[in-house]
Amino acid sequence: MKKMDIPGLQIIGKKRIQYVISWLAPFLGLMLVLAIFSLMPEVQDRFLRVNNFKSVATQSVIVALGALGMTLIIISGGIDLSAASNIALSSVIVAFAINAGIPPVVAIVFGILTGGLVGFVNGSLITSLRLVPFIVTLGMLGIARGIAKWIAGNQKIDAPLTWVNELMARHPEPPWLLMAPGVWMMIILAVVMAVVLRYTVFGRHVFAVGSNEATARLCGIRTNRTKIIIYSVSGLFCGLSGVMQFSRLTVGDPTVAVGLELDIIAAVVIGGGSLRGGEGSILGSMVGVFIMSFLRNGSTMMGWPNYIQEIIIGAIIIVAVSLDQLRHRRP
Amino acid sequence: MKKMDIPGLQIIGKKRIQYVISWLAPFLGLMLVLAIFSLMPEVQDRFLRVNNFKSVATQSVIVALGALGMTLIIISGGIDLSAASNIALSSVIVAFAINAGIPPVVAIVFGILTGGLVGFVNGSLITSLRLVPFIVTLGMLGIARGIAKWIAGNQKIDAPLTWVNELMARHPEPPWLLMAPGVWMMIILAVVMAVVLRYTVFGRHVFAVGSNEATARLCGIRTNRTKIIIYSVSGLFCGLSGVMQFSRLTVGDPTVAVGLELDIIAAVVIGGGSLRGGEGSILGSMVGVFIMSFLRNGSTMMGWPNYIQEIIIGAIIIVAVSLDQLRHRRP
């Protein structure tokens, strides 16, 4: 009976703890990874250096940009298996365009738009043929990759060096930038997308479509239009990611990023995205990206053979998501 | 008014057509593929030969065995991304065992049990940690592949030739077999699984779990146990598939079958399996497997460049599933 006297206080106390946990949960996995390598005597001094963090940030850009779009898609209850092929295609297009003597800015726009187009086609097929996203994007995985190889003539496209290749330079041109322009772009876009998801009507529609499409339709949301926008935006992100990939490699390589879609999806899911739709966050996905990047970085530094790395990364994916489950368990 | 008088008849008429369509739908895609290549002057005489069909059947065994298990999993609303890694691991185990001088029969049993074990671990993690199958099996994708490479010492394992390698010979030993023993095994197991799904209590429970897990639990089905069995059985199939893979390669190759999980899943989905659970059939999945095999076979025979093949296969996946959608559209 006594405890009932101050129910308000009790609720606030519990809620605050829950809130803190739910806010921290995505970071737990990251902390764990950072802690593991910081405690390894072989690498701790090297691992925690600013320079290392800078390389990890740069290495993460490509997956991170893909993950921004994938977060949208996964929240809306879809999936995009063609993301990696799309990145490869866009990077080939940029290289092709630059090689053809088109000004770099225009080439970049081409690359991004190519990504957007692929996304738009995905979205249109999904909505008009009423197919599951898994299948449409699985088909697109092959189609986009095939087109990339076709355009590149089954080869790398060697493009002349331009300022585009500075976008992902670890030592950026005006040195006060500190990090590669690509990293800044990633950060800015992540913030933009987080705001879009949380504070715009479109963001709410994305969640509603993912949570219960029938309800969304009933409430007057044009679910098909929303989905097409989602896939197109996600495609644009893949396009940008392709630009970054080109910037990093300095060539347009149609075989790049094979299998990267699983990394991207894993990042989103590690960050709390639910493949059943309706759940996910940009912050979480970014944390997921960094968990994977630091894992790769640390294991390579440790000199672990690749198979050990593969095993550990596999295990960490499971552990990280289990930690995330804590949030959802009822207390 | 009039049409209301004999609603029964009307329904039967409609139902029969629907039934015929629903039975034929999975085959439509296959017919389409066969028709395309039968009309190509370059290959038509060769394509329709018994020998070619035999090769395609042999080439399909590995994916088909994987698809038998995957069908169960997908019907139950899950997914198994680790199937291909599991196949590689099992094939390495068989090679390792034979190499170590263990009798082939025992080596085969080891291989199959390894597959079963991986599946069991998947199932146990999914049920005990209450994680989504996508994540657990994504983690296992890396873990199983890593272990395979570890055991094989980052190299393929050359095992002495034994009768195991005859399992997938295109010209089987007692010639009256006509087809490789592996093909017969695939056929028999497909029939067994079809019967299990349709006529056993277990089969019904698989559908129930996939259709509405909460309901299944409330109806007293031990959903966790059912799921563990599903993943274990599917693992056993992957193990057997690994044995066949070894038989075909004559070496244990830890890098084999990379990305094959997507082929397996695609086959099941082309065959009418729904990734939301509750739908799918063995017959459909087998047709899906053969659609993909004939596509590969035909395109290779035609000598089409790989990128064309990739594009076409991607497109066919989408088209085949669109055809399948016809079934589900309400008349």
Next chain:
Amino acid sequence: GKQEQEDTQQEGVKKIQIAVIPKGTTHEFWKTIHAGAVKASRELGVDIIWKGPQKEDDRAQQIMVVEDFINRGVDGIVLAPLDDRALCRPVQDAVRETIPVVIIDSELQGEDFVSFVATDNYKGGVIAARKLGELLGGKGEIFLIRYQEGSASTTKRENGFLDTITSEFPGVSLLVQDQHTGATTETAYQLAENLIGRFPEVEGIFCPNESSTFGTLRALQESRLAGKIKFVGFDSSPKLIQALRDGHIHGLVLQNPMRMGYLGVKQMVLHLRGQSIESRVDTGVYLATRENMDDTEMKNLLEPDFAAYLDR
């Protein structure tokens, strides 16, 4: 009976059809082999069908390709086997159906093929090791960056390198020797970047193929270490040639893929026409450096003129 018929060389009756099956289709190296094969086919008046496994470097898929060509009934198969064992049975199957097989690039066990045309990969590794040892003056700390698990030809190069370094250059120590880059440039890039972050004291690096060499080159350039760290790579591409010129790469071990493709097809055609051929042809390994890269012979190896033979 079929062969004699074609021996009479009746124009227009039926051209000889030869399937050329590489390990993959998207590397410059295979492109050049393709060009060589086309060159031979033009000179000899035969048709070739160029077709790799659909997934690069996948043994199982290559077996399917061989089987499918057997079913198509080509006259001969020129094959770069992804595995010296796994491809034995399909090759046997081909021979059983009276389709002769020439092996190029990598070894195949057994005797079922009519000729073997390849680079001595082990020797390539040896040459690279000698060059790097010499560049370092016989002492220093180096990386051996490996390509992919289970790839036979690169493993041979790695072994040749490792054996030579340890036996001939005791002053050189290996900081890293069991890290694999995986198949793509990007993964190689990240691996090299992370390794350099860990071992900034590294003085020399060897990579066993084009993608690992290029990925590592990018990492070196990004870390502003290109040219400072002695770097020996394998195979060529325009970017690698540029790097050689800039002094970012100090040596490239080259094969002669053009010749390999050319000879592979030529041997097959000669065999089909009933002539006797050598059972082993070594196409040679060469070392390109900044100094000799403009010699005509090297130039041809570095930048084979495949545009003349391929449409694009």
Next chain:
Amino acid sequence: MIQNQTSSPLLQMKNISKNFGATNALDDVDFELKRGEVHALIGENGAGKSTLVKILSGALKADKGGMLLEDTPYSPSNPLDGRRRGVSMIYQELNLAPHLTVEENIMLGKELHSWGFVRQKEMREKVKEALEFVNHPEISPDVPVGKLSIGARQVVEIARALTGRATVLVMDEPTSSLSQEDSALLFQIIGRLKEQGVSVIYISHFLEEVQEVADSFTVLRDGKKVGSGEIKNVSLEELIRLMVGQKIDEMFPRVEHEVGDELLTLEKLKGIHMQDEVSLSLHRGEIVGLAGLIGAGRTELMRAIFGLDAVVEGSVKIAYLSMSPSSPSQRIRQGMGYLSEDRQGEGLAQSRSLADNITLSHFHPYTRFGFLRLKKRRAAVHDWIRRMKIKARDPDQAVLSLSGGNQQKVALARLLHQEADILLLDEPTRGIDVASKSQIYEWIGQLASLGKAILFVSSYFPELLGICDRIAVFHRGQLVDIRPYSQWTAQGIMAAATTGKAV
């Protein structure tokens, strides 16, 4: 023997407590069930009824307290345990596997088999019997349940609960989607079960039903037991007083409203899933009721009007303007709103918050340049929670953690929040408690007095008679007759709905 049976209760639940986070769903509740009795469990929405019976069935675990079944300790760890001890249950939210057929659903978890192989023929017979038993032999055992209407699904669910051999049968609002005819039939069945010695726990918000069928009752309020006893010793007023702590003056309050111009006109409208065309008109300030049995096609009509189903013939006119073909989003902009009968499947985004659900169809008041003003919205939603008496902790709580009736209130709140001119209400009071119901009737009346047009589908004829201006009766997809409410009686509606002929 008989005396022995009556002396010790069949089931005792002692000091049961259950918390969901900060919500006290049950607080020290005692409950007793005698052999062969029908025991009504009643209370407001969110009182804890469903939670209590879920603990009994093994679907939930109590935080505190214990149970005795047939004088032996009983603590089921899952529903299978419960069923083994003879506890069978119909859950409040429909619990069917949509892809499985009627037969498979009914036999789920208790398949007849030899060596693991199902004995299909036998089961089919059994299922046919069960469906006949509940008077719905027309439902084919081979139809996937996903293709049935909500009402038919509830019938299937009842059939399923009856096929098992049970000592305790729990029914959580079994009649919420049933027609009165089916309800009456269910009571007969319950009577028969009682004679066979089965004890029934019966949860319902229809208190007349409770008085008709139950022997004894227990009332819960805010997770506490506030009274129990023999039903014959208590009056309806007293039951209500126990439940809500106050008296309700008028069950069906009629608010004065004036019928104005014609607003919605259906001209020979036929949706793709409708059996027959329907013509109907609806005026400003008018409440038109649609009565019928389950499967009469009323939901299909609503869906066609709202643009959820394609229109194949005829037209929908709003204020004399033809507006078809159309989609829900256009309908909403044209001032129409729809409340689905299926709150679980399509009515609510279960995993989203109350705030999102209530404002989903009408974000407009809380946006500036496309950005949401979350604070303002929160305040508004708080208001709705208070007005609708929704039992919820705060606006950010996920809808799936609410009780059934409270979820329904959320769905209704969204429609009211939307400020539509034409309201299509499909079974709006499903699962809502008496007090809230009368409140809702009053609101509907007020909406009419503001000049809105309301189409009100219900299978509970008294409420149609209580608040509608005109009532239309459907029979097998056809509109039988439409008349002012004063020209209908409950029996008249029933006769028209069952026979298709108006008297």
